[in-house]
Amino acid sequence: MKLLQYFRLWLACARYSITRTMMFRFDFLMWGLVELFWMGVNVALVSVIYEHTESIAGWNKYEMLLLVGSSMIVQRLLMGFFWSNLFELGRNIRSGHFDFFLAQPGNLMFMVSTRKVELEGILNVFVALAIVIYAAGKLHLQPDAATIAIYALMILCGLVIHYSLIVLAVSITFWIIKSEGLEGSYFTLTEFSRLPREAYRGLFKGAASFVFVYALPVVVVSNVPARVLIQNGINLTHALWLLAATVLWFALAVVVFHRGLRRYSSASS
Amino acid sequence: MFPALTKYRHAFLVGLQSNLVYRWNFAIRAFFSLFHLIVVFILWNAAFSGKTEIGGFNLAQTMTYFITLLVLQFFISAFSEDYQISEEIRNGLINQFLLKPINYYLYRFSIFIAARIVSGGLALLPVLIALPLLSGLLDYPTDAWRIAYAIPALLMSALIQFTIAYCFGLLTFWFLEIQSFIILSLAIETLLAGQVFPLDLLPKQLFEISQYLPYYYQMYFPASIITGRADDQTEILRNLGIQFFWVVALLIIAQVLWKRGLRRHTAVGG
Secondary structure (H helix, E strand, O other), rough: OOHHHHHHHHHHHHHHHHHHHHHHHHHHHHHHHHHHHHHHHHHHHHHHHHHHOEEEOOOHHHHHHHHHHHHHHHHHHHHHHHHHHHHHHHHHHHHHOOHHHHHHOHHHHHHHOOOOOOOOHHHHHHHHHHHHHHHHHHOOOOHHHHHHHHHHHHHHHHHHHHHHHHHHHHHHHHHHOOOOOOOHHHHHHHHHHOOOHHHOOOHHHHHHOOOOOOOOOOOHHHHHHHHHHHHHHHHHHHHHHHHHHHHHHHHHHHHHHHHHHHHOOOOOO | HHHHHHOOOHHHHHHHHHHOOOOHHHHHHHHOOOHHHHHHHHHHHHOOOOOOOOOOOOOHHHHHHHHHHHHHHHOOOOHHHHHHHHHHOOOOOOOOHHHHOOOOOHHHHHHHHHHHHHHHHHHHHHHHHHHHHHHHHHOOOOOOOOHHEEEEEEEEHHHHHHHHHHHHHHHHHHOOOOOOHHHHHHHHHHHOOOOOOOHHHHHHHHHHHHHHOOOOOOOOHHHHHHHOOOOOOOHHHHHHHHHHHHHHHHHHHHHHHHHHHHOOOOOOOO
């Protein structure tokens, strides 16, 4: 029952956001194009490199495109549903506007994260999806319903992990009021998730694998779902690994956020 | 002539000081650039496995290209000049320049030079620290003639970078919010200026077309001279000509935008 209530709450916020977006149509168009173009840049990189080589770390062109597409789906979902909310959270903590959320009846993390929905991000999810479908078609993949369901679940795990990483980064604002370079650090991290896991092997005496594959969940987020689709089957170890990482990072984000909350002392205006 | 220079010398000195305030921003940016470099290395290292060359260059030469871009960026790229100009138009700060014998373009350009001296200097620090790690990856050609071409190419690149940012800033006369324009054009610039991959890896025809666009001259052109990706001196000379054309064209566009924009400007606040 409670879940339904939250869903209704979210729906109301979403409806409001979309109405607002439609008031500024030109802006909507421009920002939609911005995201589209940045995806185009990544696709261009893949197509140009594969003009000169057949395989990167054992991945052929369309497998790579599928990987890049999967990582883009996660990123666009994050942009559509959470990004601007979390980005503003940092600013609100600094300015004291955060009080407004504290006064709302409801789970604080939910209220803070779901106030706005960015329509252009959500629409671009379909573009990213189209890239994945195109790549899958070129690879002659015929995933069954179970594979697609697992792929969707893994993408969702990826979204939770990205969400948690950003909540963690924003929560730093509770301790040090000035937190710069948040955007930069997120986009730098997502760059790592567009690379195949095998490419990290043995680099910098294994440090690259250790940091980006095992310590930070940036590589597993995109590689595990892409592999599920390519092999039309699930590697149980990888799936459990991703699930564990999801639970772990989300729990960490919840804990750190609430720890930080205790330090919040509002701001005089 | 000389009193005029003194004017902008002061703008330059003030720019130097105010940019030193933002040294941490530049330092953080340089730090993230190193991570970007790691991504680039992992990708190209994997692409090169079992190969000695891609597009006629080995892994070290390819990495030299990306490292050069990264360092050059801090010396010649426009960072937030467009936003600063937009801000000055919106809150009426430019009104004071309309009353004084100061050319707004030259004033902003003096500050731009100061900013690049500061950011370039700061970016050299992490590079120098990382040098022992990078030295195995650096492979520059040693021809002396390259310097003679690289210097004018670099100077004109800086001019093109700044003037494009300046034009985007001036769009504020027409649009309240210019951020989406800037990020949109940034995507195009990133791609066509060769930041994502060396442009010479493009299919031949596309590469030929890219040489007629201003983006080519923002970054790729000087970098290609320095790193040896451009080798044919007559072609370099021709491209210096095209680059000069773009400098002039952009300066004219900037002037037109300024003139037209001022007509719409209502000088609120100030």
